[in-house]
Amino acid sequence: MLMCLAIPAKIISLQGEKAQVDFGQGVLRDVNVSLVEAKQGDYVLVHAGYAIQVLEEKEALETLSLWSDVLAQAGQE
Amino acid sequence: MSETMRFRDPKVAQGIALKIREVAPKKGQVKICHVCGTHEWTITHFGLRSLLPENVEVIAGPGCPVCIVPAAEIDEAVQLAKQGKVITCFGDLLRVPGSESSLLEAKAAGADVRIVYAVSDAIEMARAEREKEFVFHAVGFETTAPITAVEALGDLPRNFSFLVSHRLIPPAMELLLGVEDLQIDGFIAPGHVSAIIGTKPYELFTKVYRMPTVVAGFEPNDVLMAVYMILKQHSTSEAELENEYSRVVKPEGNRKALEVMRRAFKVTAGNWRGIGSLDNSAYALKSSLEEYDARKKFDIKPSEGKDIHKGCQCHQVIVGKIKPNQCPMFLKACTPAKPVGACMVSSEGTCRVWAKNVAAANTA
Ligand code: SF4
Numbered sequence: 001m002l003m004c005l006a007i008p009a010k011i012i013s014l015q016g017e018k019a020q021v022d023f024g025q026g027v028l029r030d031v032n033v034s035l036v037e038a039k040q041g042d043y044v045l046v047h048a049g050y051a052i053q054v055l056e057e058k059e060a061l062e063t064l065s066l067w068s069d070v071l072a073q074a075g076q077e
Numbered sequence: 078m079s080e081t082m083r084f085r086d087p088k089v090a091q092g093i094a095l096k097i098r099e100v101a102p103k104k105g106q107v108k109i110c111h112v113c114g115t116h117e118w119t120i121t122h123f124g125l126r127s128l129l130p131e132n133v134e135v136i137a138g139p140g141c142p143v144c145i146v147p148a149a150e151i152d153e154a155v156q157l158a159k160q161g162k163v164i165t166c167f168g169d170l171l172r173v174p175g176s177e178s179s180l181l182e183a184k185a186a187g188a189d190v191r192i193v194y195a196v197s198d199a200i201e202m203a204r205a206e207r208e209k210e211f212v213f214h215a216v217g218f219e220t221t222a223p224i225t226a227v228e229a230l231g232d233l234p235r236n237f238s239f240l241v242s243h244r245l246i247p248p249a250m251e252l253l254l255g256v257e258d259l260q261i262d263g264f265i266a267p268g269h270v271s272a273i274i275g276t277k278p279y280e281l282f283t284k285v286y287r288m289p290t291v292v293a294g295f296e297p298n299d300v301l302m303a304v305y306m307i308l309k310q311h312s313t314s315e316a317e318l319e320n321e322y323s324r325v326v327k328p329e330g331n332r333k334a335l336e337v338m339r340r341a342f343k344v345t346a347g348n349w350r351g352i353g354s355l356d357n358s359a360y361a362l363k364s365s366l367e368e369y370d371a372r373k374k375f376d377i378k379p380s381e382g383k384d385i386h387k388g389c390q391c392h393q394v395i396v397g398k399i400k401p402n403q404c405p406m407f408l409k410a411c412t413p414a415k416p417v418g419a420c421m422v423s424s425e426g427t428c429r430v431w432a433k434n435v436a437a438a439n440t441a
Contacts, residue, residue: 052334056323
């Protein structure tokens with residue numbers, strides 16, 4: 001396990017501090033969500049069994065569009 | 078294309094690589110330093126160094142939280158194990174050498190040492206086996222420390238305590254700026270540490286040291302983008318703090334996590350393997366939580382700690398002064414199966430990452 005690694009997962013259900021999350025391809029796991037303000041349907045970053053941050057979809061899309069901007073410039077020059 | 082795939086899109090990578098060539102200086106060396114084992118993994122695994130111009134070098138600083146745990150603190154865990162306490166830890170820590178013995182060797186000699194996936198597993202074990210004393214050896218940077226904090230403030234069984242070896246990243250970055258013969262031109266700041274601490278702690282590097290600093294994520298294109306952003310600043314002699322990883326890192330960090338850390342920990346000086354003591358670089362449990370502090374609860378004899386075994390160059394690898402393949406023992410006397418130094422033990426250690434990606438290492 002990489003100690004600084006945190007993997008995105010989607011919250012399927014929530015019960016107090018525990019949430020069931022989906023890491024994709026049907027890999028489900030219980031994680032502790034006491035360090036974040038998350039709700040059902042959110043993507044969280046999971047590190048060593050605990051969600052440490054909520055992933056912002058808007059920012060994720062912004063990053064991707066920033067990259068395509070850089071590419072568009074590369075194409076022009 | 079799924080989102081992850083888009084973050085890895087090789088076409089995008091090629092495009093960013095082109096932009097990097099555009100902004101890279103035509104002559105002179107540029108050295109960019111990251112401080113995260115996962116960044117090193119991304120860089121070697123995806124062969125990113127081969128996409129960079131020859132005069133742009135990306136080096137690995139002290140980013141492996143397991144590698145920098147000093148032998149003296151492994152010795153503490155081994156002592157407790159030998160006293161009959163159950164030592165719980167993440168798998169990576171097991172083979173990290175102490176002065177005389179690793180936890181794995183202690184286990185082979187009969188001690189009860191158990192690997193857990195999460196600290197909550199260790200707490201469950203303590204609840205189930207009340208007659209035994211459980212100690213969790215808590216290792217990790219600011220990414221991991223809030224987990225220890227939140228559990229330490231929670232409702233713990235009396236037979237459970239922490240041996241805290243958490244360390245803080247910004248003081249280690251500052252140290253690198255003072256290392257002789259190591260001229261760094263920019264920092265890639267670690268994304269998941271930053272998810273907790275936010276971006277403010279890095280202002281020191283841009284404002285005082287005039288060092289371009291970019292917080293980056295862990296997909297190959299995140300890292301390339303950070304290299305591009307640093308080179309762009311470098312080309313105009315700017316020193317800005319930029320956040321490439323805004324989908325995870327907020328400027329203020331994770332407030333809840335920072336709050337539990339503030340309540341549970343005090344910041345102290347800490348020893349780093351191969352580096353020595355750094356001021357304000359370690360967390361210790363506050364005295365209000367001393368009943369859960371293994372160092373207060375049990376009798377542990379302080380050890381001098383023998384950090385570096387004969388011939389091992391970990392102390393040079395950790396601060397980015399040499400690359401693993403410049404160590405004469407790399408993949409000869411020292412292999413992932415028979416590691417000599419801590420950098421070869423942990424899956425995040427620079428030597429281990431290079432060993433696993435030898436082809437990439439040979440061309441780097
Ligand atoms: S290759 Fe092995 S001996 Fe050499 S620096 Fe790395 S861990 Fe130490």
